[in-house]
Amino acid sequence: MTSADNLYFIVTRKPEFPKSINAGCICYISKNTHRREIGRCHSPTRLPVFFVSSYTTLDYDIEVSSMEELSAEEAELLLAMPEDAERLRGFRDKDALQAALGLTKGTAVTVDEGGQKLGGIIRYIGRLTEPTISYPISGTFFGIELQGADKGKGNTNGSYRSKALFSCAKDCGIFAPFSKLRPAVSSPLSPSIPEPSPQLETEELLPGDRVTFFISNKCRHGMVVDVQENGGQHTVRISTDTDENGKRGGEIEVPIQLVAKGEVPAEPESMDIDTPPEELNTDYLYMDLSVNSLVEVTLGAGSSYGIIRWIGTLPDRQEIMAGLELEEDKGVSDGTFKSERFFVCPPKRALFVKLASCRPDSRFQSTSANHSERMPKQEDTERETEHSTGKLETVPPISAEQVNQILIGRMRGIQGHCNSCYMDAALFSLFSCSSVLDSMLFKTTDPQDAPIQNTLLHEIVNPLRSKGFVEGRHIMKLRQQLQKHGYSHSFTTDEKDPEEFLTVIMHHILALDPLLKLSAGGKVQESYCYQIFLDQNHSLVLPTVQQLLEHSFHSAGLKLAEAPSCLILQMPRFGKKFKMFDKIIPSLELDITDLLSEGPQQCMLCGKLAQEECADCFKDPLFSHTGFKIFCKTCSTQVHTHPQRRSHHRAPLEIPKGYVGHGISHTLTREKLELFAVLCIETSHYVSFIKYGPNSQDWIFFDSMADRQGESDGFNIPEVNACPEVSMYLKMSPAELANQVPRDMEGVAKRLFCDAYMYLYQSPSMCLYR
Structure with a gap:
């Protein structure tokens, strides 16, 4: 599908759902789908659109009144602006947007870079990254060759991610969106982009x-x-x-x-x-x-x-x-x-x-001696210099036997500062006791992105695993680096969503292959997180994560194109204002065998090679509450002779060639993922739970801002606590759990069951240190 096959829109008013979509996001709908929607309803009030300026590849129904149409060229100019609010301002500045469409190579311009006005000439107009199946367009940037006294004040030689887009001397080039440019001399023949x-x-x-x-x-x-x-x-x-x-x-x-x-x-x-x-x-x-x-x-x-x-x-x-x-x-x-x-x-x-x-900022300096609880000074300078000395290049995650010694206590984990809890909780969850995404710490990356990878490895992950503590200034350094890359000018001050941060660092910075590949209608969509959505007719009251995932896949017609090494699931809740379920039961194991689009599967009744799937049987009360309903030919025929199931629509399964004409062993290995972390949010504060060992009581709870020392000039005290009480509630029957009053639940268990925001699962066979 090309850009010409779609209609593009910008969201001009933040919709009530989903929470992650802001005014300024760019979305699109195929022209065929749009015609179908017009045919179904002459003036539809909502359209199913895909977003290219947010952090998901799934579609949402958005109110038409909340969007305005764009040309593909306008959408690409706006996509070069990294933040939604900035993009919306660029859209509303109609004169500047239209003037930008008329800019040509060879035009002399000034470019705003880090607060300085630098002079140069446009040498390149186009994309920095190519469109994908999920993102049919990408941002249009202007490549500027700096001139005169401003030579050497840039950050490129005309290359981006090792690809030459134009040629100039080292650090004499800059790539910038149209909002940072204006012609150096305005004339009737030179379109004028006004100063901000x-x-x-x-x-x-x-x-x-x-x-x-x-x-x-x-x-x-x-x-x-x-x-x-x-x-x-x-x-x-x-x-x-x-x-x-x-x-x-x-x-x-x-x-x-x-x-x-x-x-x-x-x-x-x-x-x-x-x-x-x-x-x-x-x-x-x-x-x-x-x-x-x-x-x-x-x-x-x-x-x-x-x-x-x-x-x-x-x-x-x-x-x-x-x-x-x-x-x-x-x-x-x-x-x-x-x-x-x-x-x-x-x-x-x-x-x-x-x-x-x-x-x-004195809050990040050593604290005075009269503080009852001192900020660790990090005197162990080898932690600060290991990236230059080569020491401790890799530190394995904290094992179940080490958790009590290294992690438990006050001033443990990652220290929070200035709305950093989303990042603290996400990094602690991913790296404290799991290695499933350690590949992103060591993969070859572009020189301009290497400092971020170094900060993540040497100043955050390694100290967390070896010392059990990371000072807030190291997280702030990471936030500053992300902000300097232009992904958001508020990364150092404002609260973000964990999925936004994870997608930026995995996709845009480290270029990690997408964790999730979804098959839908013969096409494969790629993503880093999966947002669970349910249709309005679901019958779930106290669901498990297994049920939520299956119902979401069923309603969206999705399958997994391949088994993921790490599966990040966002729960069906929309920020702090609305939760679809009062409680969600964690599934310690996630059986994804029936969710895979390829591979042999067993008949759910007799265990032989499954050949058919029935979507209509999925919600039939006769069957179990979990698992897709797949059958061999014989069982499918018997099941669908019942009068109530004769109208069901059955679909053939894709069977690997080696299995055609053969039966299947009753000991077929099931493909399962194990839970290793849960991020939770109550009001606006993120915390996390870690399932760190094989025993039912091996749970810890992390809060990067559990306490505070001093007032405005003080600092936050992070804390990690054991929470074995979680296991008691996991052993309860659904009926017993439903009767539990949240405020009366022991310890922090209420937060796990009632405030879950994101579940993290890993493939046991794909962790580096096992």
């Missing part, structure tokens, strides 16, 4: 509102008197608290882009957060602080924390300045200063200060 306009405050300014505004580089406060428009320019008339001399002020008119609703702390009143000269160590500052450094500054009576997004000089100022993205809404813009954009961040998060006023 300052993002106006999303909250409407009304008379009486308290505001913060910039005048002559100084941050001041006042009250809105009126909002006016003159010649298309909006200004705000403000009754100021103080005038330029510090006395009680009068009224002043300020451009609306220099006004933010609300107040940042009264101090500092300007960007001059001064450090006494005797305390300023210039060498220290310039050696240790750079773009993406974690820093703190003093605002008012306390410290505020953030990340340096830009370093340079501002108009009319000689000092070296830093543009900070703060953790909290204590800033004054979204990365603009005096109408010029220097970086992008959420509203009220940007603050421009002297670089000399910044200091390293």
Whole structure:
């Protein structure tokens, strides 16, 4: 299928379902399917679309009113923008989008790279990666060869993932989406892509509102008197608290882009957060602080924390300045200063200060001696340098015998910081006691992606397995690296979904082969996670994971094209607001034999070679509640002589050639996966359970933010606890379990049964260290 065979849309309003789809996602529907939907219902209110800008290859029914149609060219331009919100802004800037369609090779442009405006010439327009069966289009990027003084400020020689797309000197090229470009000289023959306009405050300014505004580089406060428009320019008339001399002020008119609703702390009143000269160590500052450094500054009576997004000089100022993205809404813009954009961040998060006023974030330094529970200092420097010395290149996962010694206790596991729990729980689940995905730690990767792989292996996985603890700063480093790659400008600050993070790092960074290959109607779809969906007529009340997977495959007409080494299942729940089931029973083993599209299968009645499958028998109450209903010819004939089953639709099974004409042994080996981890979410916080050994009580529970030491300048205390009580509930009958009141369940068992978000299964034969 080519791009011309589809219709493309952008989601302009976040749908209620599914939770993972945001406004700004790009989706498509084949023209044949669209015609069929129009024929079935002249004006359908929903369409079954596939998403190419999210992290699944499965289709969803989305309201037509929530989408707007795109051309394939527009969709590809927008797909180059990594974040949904940015993509939506690009779509709504119609002039810039249409101008981008007219850009040609040889056009002189400026490109926004890391807050700098760099000059260059377009040498390439096209894709960085080729479309696949699952993704029929991919993003259109512009390859820029930097010119003049900006040579050497790029990150490529014109190649991407070892493929030459254009040719230039080392580090003299950049690949960028259209949103970061504008023609260097605008003329009637040169389409003009405007500078990013300052993002106006999303909250409407009304008379009486308290505001913060910039005048002559100084941050001041006042009250809105009126909002006016003159010649298309909006200004705000403000009754100021103080005038330029510090006395009680009068009224002043300020451009609306220099006004933010609300107040940042009264101090500092300007960007001059001064450090006494005797305390300023210039060498220290310039050696240790750079773009993406974690820093703190003093605002008012306390410290505020953030990340340096830009370093340079501002108009009319000689000092070296830093543009900070703060953790909290204590800033004054979204990365603009005096109408010029220097970086992008959420509203009220940007603050421009002297670089000399910044200091390293003390929360990631060694804690003072008076803390009752100290942050581990990581004095064992071999942990920090093993990637350069070659020591401990591989550390096997923690065995069942080592769990108590290495993992159990406070300050164990991965330390959480600033909405990192989704990543903490996912990494702990995947690597603490399992090796099923260790191949991603050692596979050959592109040079630009090697630092991320090194951080993951040497600073997270190996220390977790050898010491049982990973400092939060190492997770933050990984988040910074992912953010620097452009996958989301909020990776370091905002909460994400685990499947989003896993797909980014497995697919986009490490190019791991898809874990899951699904067969549907003769076509194979590839994915890294599988979201379980059920039709409205299901009869499940207290389901097992086995039942959920089978019902989902049955309703979607899916089979496994091959047995996966790792199967990541998302439960039928939609975030924190809605759970389809009050409880889900973990299946410690997942029998996938009947879910495979190829291979010999046994008749469910007599055990001989199965030759037919009946989808209509799947929900027949006569049969068991699990397993697809497959029969040999003889049993199928007998079953379907019953009057109630004569109308059933039977389908032949694919039988391997070697088995045609032969029977089958009653000892056919079943293909089974074993449960090794469960991610759970309650409200907005992710935790995880690990099934680490063969005994029924071999369960541990991990929370990266179980406790905290100190207030805003403190740190989180991760904790790992044994939870053998889980086994007691797993042994209960469904009726007994249904009668359990969640709040009365012992220990943390309630969270496993009631809050499951993602189940992780592995093939026992495909783990590296077994």
